[in-house]
Amino acid sequence: MIRLLVPMAVTLLLLGCQPMALQPLSALNSRIEQAGGSREPALSGRWLALIAGRGGRERVELLDLDRALPVPVPGLNRVDAQPLSVSVDAAGERLALVRQLGGRTELLLYRRSLASLQRLDLQPDGVPRRVQLRADGRQLAVEVSREGLWQIDLFELP
Amino acid sequence: MLLQSQPGGALQPLRHLSRQTPHSSPSLSWNGRYLAAVVSIGERRLVVVEDRLRGSVLRLPLPGGGQPERVSLAPDGGRLAVQLQQQGRRRVQLFSLSAVLEPDRPGGLRVLGGGSEP
Numbered sequence A: 001m002i003r004l005l006v007p008m009a010v011t012l013l014l015l016g017c018q019p020m021a022l023q024p025l026s027a028l029n030s031r032i033e034q035a036g037g038s039r040e041p042a043l044s045g046r047w048l049a050l051i052a053g054r055g056g057r058e059r060v061e062l063l064d065l066d067r068a069l070p071v072p073v074p075g076l077n078r079v080d081a082q083p084l085s086v087s088v089d090a091a092g093e094r095l096a097l098v099r100q101l102g103g104r105t106e107l108l109l110y111r112r113s114l115a116s117l118q119r120l121d122l123q124p125d126g127v128p129r130r131v132q133l134r135a136d137g138r139q140l141a142v143e144v145s146r147e148g149l150w151q152i153d154l155f156e157l158p
Numbered sequence B: 001m002l003l004q005s006q007p008g009g010a011l012q013p014l015r016h017l018s019r020q021t022p023h024s025s026p027s028l029s030w031n032g033r034y035l036a037a038v039v040s041i042g043e044r045r046l047v048v049v050e051d052r053l054r055g056s057v058l059r060l061p062l063p064g065g066g067q068p069e070r071v072s073l074a075p076d077g078g079r080l081a082v083q084l085q086q087q088g089r090r091r092v093q094l095f096s097l098s099a100v101l102e103p104d105r106p107g108g109l110r111v112l113g114g115g116s117e118p
Helices: A002-016 A026-033
Strands: A037-044 A047-054 A057-064 A069-071 A081-088 A094-101 A104-111 A116-119 A127-133 A139-146 A149-156 B023-028 B034-041 B044-051 B056-060 B067-073 B079-086 B089-096
Touching: A026 A047, A026 A057, A026 B089, A037 A081, A037 A127, A037 B067, A037 B079, A047 A081, A047 B089, A057 A081, A057 A094, A094 A127, A094 A139, A104 A127, B034 B067, B044 B067
Parallel strands: A037 B089, A081 A127, B023 B067
Antiparallel strands: A037 A047, A047 A057, A057 A069, A081 A094, A094 A104, A104 A116, A127 A139, A139 A149, B023 B034, B034 B044, B044 B056, B067 B079, B079 B089
16 A cells, blocks of 8 residues: 555655746757757757757757857768767767667767767677766766666766 | 765665656756656656755646656756657757756855955
């Protein structure tokens, strides 16, 4: 009985708590709409990284929210790759990315000032699915499928 | 939903979200004061934010409908990005939380001026 009552009580609590009005950021939302469909948002500082595209061709985009403009990310996107997850640090300097390329799922770290893309290896081997960079860009959490289990790997980044 | 502090992985208490399932897409503010997530209640999905300092939970209904799938909370808690499924299409929308949440800034940042140097 207690097993039933506890989830019910929490549900009632959540349904009953005071709803707060969310204020859409209309100008920024219009800018995001221009890119077509979009998914996998990652906010940090003045930056929003997301995966956007039309007709099944998707790419990673980085928006400067203060200027409501996309910023260039040379060398990050490839037409033959499918991005799956992205995250950005608060400086807009580092982006972590999971993508599929040639039948393989890759974990990558991009440094915007260098336009460099570095592959990160999982040990032991696994299939990365999602990434989350800490706001200072010095730690990366990766959701990994490994031997039938979902696990979280943490990377310290120099 | 579990919350760990790093390094060490010690479990930190969650007053509202620890028992609620299914839930997805946890997103933390700078100091871990706020934890945003998508919570499923029956057929409904809700965006909620637990304020660990106050021990409260905020329900954030989305204007315009659409089912929330993922959220990303800005580290200072000032903005929220939501991935919505609406009419078979996925899109991201941004919302301001500045009137709803107090900022959770990184440690050591002066918020208010005034007074002489120590």
